Amino acid sequence: MQRRAVIFQGRVQGVGFRYATREVAEAFAVTGWVRNEPDGSVRLEVQGEPAEVAAMLEALQTRMDGYIRETRIEAIAVTPGEAGFGIRR
Numbered sequence: 001m002q003r004r005a006v007i008f009q010g011r012v013q014g015v016g017f018r019y020a021t022r023e024v025a026e027a028f029a030v031t032g033w034v035r036n037e038p039d040g041s042v043r044l045e046v047q048g049e050p051a052e053v054a055a056m057l058e059a060l061q062t063r064m065d066g067y068i069r070e071t072r073i074e075a076i077a078v079t080p081g082e083a084g085f086g087i088r089r
Helices: 016-023 050-064
Strands: 002-010 029-037 040-046 068-076 087-088
Touching: 002 050, 016 029, 016 040, 016 050, 016 087, 029 050, 040 050, 050 068
Parallel strands: 029 087
Antiparallel strands: 002 040, 002 068, 029 040
């Protein structure tokens, strides 16, 4: 099990990025959340088995490629007992 914090920069707010992220995440065995940040970026925290996390991130990158200018990924601590995937405000 692993958890990744991902920061997406570019034209990622006001384009349905969070909703697309949730839709993509629901196709994989992952949990976590996504939210808009005050600086105009989007933060994603995603957790699951390494192959599922990698596949989810690749699918999201492919789907939203035209909006993403930069992606930063960091390994963070797993959140025990987390269920589902949501959009935070």
